[in-house]
Amino acid sequence: MAELRARRGPSAGRGIPLLAWRQYRLERRMFWRNPSAAFFNFLLPLLFLAGGGIILSGNQHELNRLVPAIAAMSVMSTTFTALAYNIVFLRERGVLKRIRGTPLPTISYFGGVLANAVTNTALQIAIVVLAGRLLLGIGWPRDGVELAVFALAGVMCFCGLGVAFAHLIPNFESTAAYVNAVFLPVVFLSFYVFDSKSAPAFLRTIVDALPLKPLIDGLWAAIVTGSGLGGKLDALAVIALWGALGCYYAIRGFSWEQARA
Numbered sequence: 001m002a003e004l005r006a007r008r009g010p011s012a013g014r015g016i017p018l019l020a021w022r023q024y025r026l027e028r029r030m031f032w033r034n035p036s037a038a039f040f041n042f043l044l045p046l047l048f049l050a051g052g053g054i055i056l057s058g059n060q061h062e063l064n065r066l067v068p069a070i071a072a073m074s075v076m077s078t079t080f081t082a083l084a085y086n087i088v089f090l091r092e093r094g095v096l097k098r099i100r101g102t103p104l105p106t107i108s109y110f111g112g113v114l115a116n117a118v119t120n121t122a123l124q125i126a127i128v129v130l131a132g133r134l135l136l137g138i139g140w141p142r143d144g145v146e147l148a149v150f151a152l153a154g155v156m157c158f159c160g161l162g163v164a165f166a167h168l169i170p171n172f173e174s175t176a177a178y179v180n181a182v183f184l185p186v187v188f189l190s191f192y193v194f195d196s197k198s199a200p201a202f203l204r205t206i207v208d209a210l211p212l213k214p215l216i217d218g219l220w221a222a223i224v225t226g227s228g229l230g231g232k233l234d235a236l237a238v239i240a241l242w243g244a245l246g247c248y249y250a251i252r253g254f255s256w257e258q259a260r261a
Helices: 002-014 016-032 035-055 060-092 095-100 106-135 144-166 172-195 201-208 212-225 229-252
Strands: none
Touching: 016 106, 035 060, 035 106, 060 095, 060 106, 060 144, 060 172, 060 212, 106 144, 106 212, 144 172, 144 212, 144 229, 172 201, 172 212, 201 212, 212 229
16 A cells, blocks of 8 residues: 555646546647647648638638638537547556556546546637638638637537447557448538538427537527527537537546457
8 A cells, every 4th residue: 555655746746637638748749749730630620721722712601611610510529529549548558557557647648638628629620610711701700709619618518428438449450431331421421411501400490409510500500690699509409419528428438448359
C-alpha cells in the first residue's frame, strides 16, 4: 500500500486539472504533427464549402443553409470520426494499455482528449463561419449563446458515440470501412432532408431522430435566424439523448487492451 501511494503520490499532488492540461497540450502537439489529420479537420470542410458555394452561387437562401450544414458535418468529423480512428489505433497498438499502467488518472487522460476535440471543433466552426462571411455573403452568427450551446452539445454527443463505436471495430485495418459506413450515409441523408422539402415523411422522421440533423437545425438557427434556444429545445433534446446513450456505452464497453481475435 505504501509503495502504491508512493507511486501515485507525485501525480496526485499535481492535481487532476493540471494533468488534464498537460495531456491536452500533448494532444495538440500530436494533432499538428499529423498533416493528414489537420487536412481532414480543417481543409476538407472548406473544400466542401467552396464546392457548394460554386454550385449554389447566386442563391443566397441556399448558401445560408450550406454554412450550418458544413459546420455540423465538421463537428461530427472532428469528434465521432477522429475518436473512432484514434481509439482503435491506440488500443490495437497497445498504447492505451501502457497509458493505463501509468499514474495518469483516467479522468485526466480523457479530459485532455475531450478538450482537444472541443478546441478543434471551435476552430472548425470559426473557420467555416468566417469563410461563409467573407466568401458567401453570410452574416455573422445571430445568437452566440445558442451557437456555443449546440456546438458543445454536439461535441459531447459525438465524442461519446465515437468512443462507443470504437468498441465495435475489431482491428485498425477495418476502421475506415466501419466509420464510413456510418458517417457517409448519416451526412448524406441529413443534408438531403435538411435541404429538401420534398423528402419522404418516413425518411424525415428517421433523420430527425438521428443526432446530425438536429445539430444542423440548431446551428442554422444560431447562425442564420437567431430564433433562440427556446425554439430548438426538441433538437437539443435529441442530441442530449444520443450523447447520454453514447457516453453510457463508451464507459460500459471501454477496453484498454487489444481486441482478441
